[in-house]
Amino acid sequence: MQKLFVEGGKPLKGSVRIGGAKNSAVALLPATILADSEVVIEGLPDISDVETLSALLEEIGGKVKRNGESVHINPAQMTAMPLPNGKVKKLRASYYFMGAMLGRFKRAVIGLPGGCHLGPRPIDQHIKGFEALGATVTNEQGAIYLRAEKLVGARIYLDVVSVGATINIMLAAVKAEGKTVIENAAREPEIIDVATLLTSMGANIKGAGTDVIRIEGVEKLSGCMHTIIPDRIEAGTYTIMAAAIGEDVLIDNVIPQHLEPLLAKLREMGVEIEEGEEQLRIRSSSHLSAVDIKTLVHPGFPTDLQQPFTSLLTKAEGTAIVTDTIYSARFKHIDELRRMSAQIKVEGASAIVTGPTKLQGAKVRASDLRAGAALIIAGLIADGITEITGLEHIDRGYECLTDKLSNLGAVIWREEMSEQEIEQFQS
């Protein structure tokens, strides 16, 4: 087990290349279950969520071969092997095995998913969708059992806009008989990416990226080649780092339109941003103004960037209100930022940040993936050295983070934890 050290105050300069989108990757891999021959996905990020999902695909009989950024998955020999325990509990996205296995085998047993603890993460809308398509769904001792004689297309209205439910229902519906309509669907770029893969496999999907998705079921889905979209949250994280302490940073392999709500807020704060076709150039400003943010469903400000953005706000002049309407308890990073001298209080679903404050390096713990990103940003701007534990969360979603930041001029390194430290960490 390792910990991370960041020595603050070193300006970032140079360029950083963004990897494939984690939140696409974690759905694309389970989607391959639906094909009858090899699927090749190009550009998958080198993160532990991808490793875990690849291992789960192997557990059910898939052949997975990784050649650098390209992953070959042969699903031909997969079976409806029950996955009630084990790796499925390590991440949230294992729930996509429900939709994909139900779509292919008409049955699945999947343990309730893990993932970041952001408050309750119900899956009632996923289940509502599976049931509408004809499945019987039961929860038996912490695992979800799904069975169907056959799946028949249906009209499904989502009571809450959910990325996970939208994708899971698409996965279950692409091979159902007849037409499925998902209303009040989520519109995230990752949903379009999954629909693009499924379409290349032979599915008939219209409207992905809007709030009504229409799917005409097909009998057979085949192998294909797909290139994943760049990770807008990784890109957003480096953009915020550059806004916090960047002399001149080029973010490469990004779709700037995916980051509009973030870029608009950064410009309001006084950050200089140039947008290219696939690049962003960021220069920080010595004076940043406080701005309020409210996370919303896409295309609003993404909840995944709320935590990193909060660290930046400690540098801004004035009072900022950060409200998370998607996960109202996504504030575990705040106590840790306070340890670093940030002036932040949490009231209900909002954090109120008063700045500017000169952060001080401290020993802190990442409670979840984006909390980890928030603490690294805090460490980059703080005086002295920040020591961060809980790297297993960060490694779920940021590839080669220390290398990428070192290349930009940050002083950042990892060290093994002693046995005593591991004991303390786990107690």
Ligand SMILES: CC(=O)N[C@H]1[C@@H](OP(=O)(O)OP(=O)(O)OC[C@H]2O[C@@H](n3ccc(=O)[nH]c3=O)[C@H](O)[C@@H]2O)O[C@H](CO)[C@@H](O)[C@@H]1O
């Ligand atoms: C809309 C939104 O911003 N979604 C984000 C959310 O997706 P994630 O897939 O985690 O969450 P969903 O989009 O599925 O859920 C959005 C909201 O709906 C609720 N919900 C969801 C499913 C369900 O069956 N019942 C239910 O009540 C959730 O608790 C949450 O409050 O976190 C991901 C990882 O952090 C981000 O990549 C997504 O962009």
Ligand SMILES: C=C(OP(=O)(O)O)C(=O)O
């Ligand atoms: C919370 C996240 O991941 P997950 O939903 O996979 O836990 C995230 O990507 O910010």
